[in-house]
Each structure stands twice: as C-alpha cells, then as structure tokens.
Amino acid sequence: MNIRFIVLISIILSTGFLHSILGQQTPIFADYNYNSVVFNPAHAGFYESTDIIVNARGHLNGIEGSPRNIGLSINTPTNAKNVGLGGGVYSDQIGVSRMTNIFGAYSYKLFFNSDRSTWWDYNPHVLSFGITGGMIIYGEDLLSLEIKNDPKFAxxxxxxxxTIGAGVFYNRERIYIGFSAPNLLGDSLSSEDNVNISSPFYLLTGYRFFATRFKEIMINPSMLIKYVSGAPMQVDLNTKINYKNKFEVGVGYRTNASVNFLAGFRISNNCRVAYNYNQALDNNPMSTHGIVLNFRLNEGFSFR
Known part of the structure; x- marks a missing residue:
C-alpha cells in the first residue's frame, strides 16, 4: 500500500484533517525560542535591531509523507520607539497536505525602563500588545492517492x-509571559466550504537566572502551551543554557511523547545557527532534524 495513503488515513482516523495539520505548526524547541513572532505578534520589534530567521526541519526524514516545514520571518523595530513590525512566510507539509501561512504583525510597546539584565543580553522591562493578519494557502493533493469510487477523494x-490574530507579551529581567491567538477567524472566511481550521491559542512563559556571579551563563527554563478545540492540549517543557550569546544547549519534552535537543553557536557578531533534534517516544521510530539561521543587524548579538 502507498505510504502516502497510510499517512493520510492515519491522520483522518486520529484527529481529523486539520487538527493534525495544525499540530505541525507548533514550533519545536529551537523554533519557538528563536521565532516567537510566528505565533505572538506582540513580540514584533522586541529587539533593538532587525532580526531575521530562516528555519527548516523534517527535510532529512527518510519516511515519505512525514512532517516537514520551512520558513522565513523578519522582526524589526521602527523609528517610533514604541512600534514594532514583523512578518514572514512558512510552509508545513504532511502527507499530501500542505499549508502555507503568510503574515504581517504590528506591536505597540509600553517601556518601563531600558535596563539590560547583563552586559551581553538585551532584556527590557516592557509590556507589548500586538495584532497580526495574513493568509493561509491550504492544499490537498488527493488525486495523487489514486483512490477510486470515493467522492471525498474525487x-x-x-x-x-x-487570518486575523492578537497577542500580549510582558517581559522583565527574570520572567516573561505571553498569550496569543494568531487566527481568531478560524476558517470562517475560507474560499472552500470543506476546509476545517480551528483557532489555536498559545501561552508562553519562562524564567531566567544566572549560574555564575559574573552573569556569564544564563539558564532559561520555559513552557509553551498550545490549545485547539477538539484536540488534546499540547505542552512543551524546555530548558536552555546560554553562555554570553556565544553558544547554547538545551533539552525539552513535549506531551505528545517526544524529546528535543538543541545546540547552537554564534558564527559571527551578526549570525548564529542552531541545530535541533526531535525524537518520538513510545516505540515510535520517527525522528526529526531541524536547523535555524538567525541574523541580527547592527550590534548583532554582542551588546555594549
């Protein structure tokens, strides 16, 4: 039997077409720590300089039809100190289904001070509100399955x-928390009646503390919760250790029974790269490799 057919039928029987597809949009450990603007527009323009992210994962998987994605996002402040902008495009594919999301984000920030927590890490005390809008391009290549005499595959x-969404994000020296709903409309304005896209909700929170008196090593445990109506709540629990933005390592666990490992390092003052590995548990052989390239202009990753 065609492996693509097996993948598609498994999706249908487990949680329905779009619940499984939407599940692939939740960024794994490397992605959500580097690229929060994808699901929370309040993070747009958070850094002092323009931040550019290129990420890809799943493309080295040997199983045909397994999940894979690729994306590009830009996150930048503006001349108006309180305004940030973001935008990007990312594409998720599983089996014969593909979803491409194009979005733009706007944020307005209330700064309480401009202090940094260390000499190498930009970390303002800020409350940010954001809105996002865009378009999902959704497609299912059902004819390639060659299923006969079934109108659903005709x-x-x-x-x-x-899509329209909103978010809020609060950051202080040691703690941060954000809540967002990047697609409040669901599929209500879809050009096709037979598409079922639910509205996901995200809660991201984390805590920072230093392992040395000179504040050279930062330890950052964090948690990302995703909720979609009709599907089990998904929780990512992660911890990252960062040395002066020069290199970092991390480990995490996702409640759908998988573990994540991260290793990243700074190539130059304006560029860093991270490798992420995800391994499914419960006798599931699926493993996923991912890569993130992060470019930051001007001062880059080394602060005064």
Whole structure:
C-alpha cells in the first residue's frame, strides 16, 4: 500500500484533517525560542535591531509523507520607539497536505525602563500588545492517492483562508509571559466550504537566572502551551543554557511523547545557527532534524 495513503488515513482516523495539520505548526524547541513572532505578534520589534530567521526541519526524514516545514520571518523595530513590525512566510507539509501561512504583525510597546539584565543580553522591562493578519494557502493533493469510487477523494482541495490574530507579551529581567491567538477567524472566511481550521491559542512563559556571579551563563527554563478545540492540549517543557550569546544547549519534552535537543553557536557578531533534534517516544521510530539561521543587524548579538 502507498505510504502516502497510510499517512493520510492515519491522520483522518486520529484527529481529523486539520487538527493534525495544525499540530505541525507548533514550533519545536529551537523554533519557538528563536521565532516567537510566528505565533505572538506582540513580540514584533522586541529587539533593538532587525532580526531575521530562516528555519527548516523534517527535510532529512527518510519516511515519505512525514512532517516537514520551512520558513522565513523578519522582526524589526521602527523609528517610533514604541512600534514594532514583523512578518514572514512558512510552509508545513504532511502527507499530501500542505499549508502555507503568510503574515504581517504590528506591536505597540509600553517601556518601563531600558535596563539590560547583563552586559551581553538585551532584556527590557516592557509590556507589548500586538495584532497580526495574513493568509493561509491550504492544499490537498488527493488525486495523487489514486483512490477510486470515493467522492471525498474525487478532486484536490485548494483554499485561501484569511487570518486575523492578537497577542500580549510582558517581559522583565527574570520572567516573561505571553498569550496569543494568531487566527481568531478560524476558517470562517475560507474560499472552500470543506476546509476545517480551528483557532489555536498559545501561552508562553519562562524564567531566567544566572549560574555564575559574573552573569556569564544564563539558564532559561520555559513552557509553551498550545490549545485547539477538539484536540488534546499540547505542552512543551524546555530548558536552555546560554553562555554570553556565544553558544547554547538545551533539552525539552513535549506531551505528545517526544524529546528535543538543541545546540547552537554564534558564527559571527551578526549570525548564529542552531541545530535541533526531535525524537518520538513510545516505540515510535520517527525522528526529526531541524536547523535555524538567525541574523541580527547592527550590534548583532554582542551588546555594549
């Protein structure tokens, strides 16, 4: 039997077409720590300089139809100190289904001070509000499955789904917390009636503390919770250890029974790279390799 058919049928039987596809949009450990603007527009323009992220994962998997994604996002402050902008495009694929999300984000920030927690880490005391809007391009190549005499597989599905979302983010020296809903409309404005896209909700929180008196090593435990109506709540629990933004390592656990490992280092003052490995548990052989390239302009990752 065609492996792509097996993957698709498994999706249908477990949680339905779009619940499984949406599950792949939740960034794994490397992604959500580097690229929060993807699911929370309040993070737009958080850094003092323009931040550019290129990420990809799943493309080295040997199983046909397994999840994979690729994305590009830009996150930048503006001349107006309180305003930040962000935007990007990312594409998720599993089996014969593909979802491409194009979005733009705007944030307005209330700064309480401009202090940094250390001489190498930008970490303002700020409350930020954000809105986002964009478009999901959704497609299912059902005809490639060659399933006969079933009207559900008689034609491919192609749909455009406008999205609007909002988020809030609070950051202080040691703690941060954010709540967001990047697609409040769900599929209500979809160009196709047979598309079922629910509205995901995210809660991200974390704590920072230093392992040395000179504040050279930062330890950052964090948690990302995702909730979608009709699907089990998903929780990512992670801890990252960072040495002066020169290199970092991390480990995490996701409640769908998988573990994550991260290793990253700074290539130059303006560029860093991170490798992420995800391994499914419960006798599941699926493993995923991911890469993140992070470019930051001007001062880059080395502060005064």
């Amino acid at each position: 034609r491919n599905i192609n749909a455009l789904v406008p």
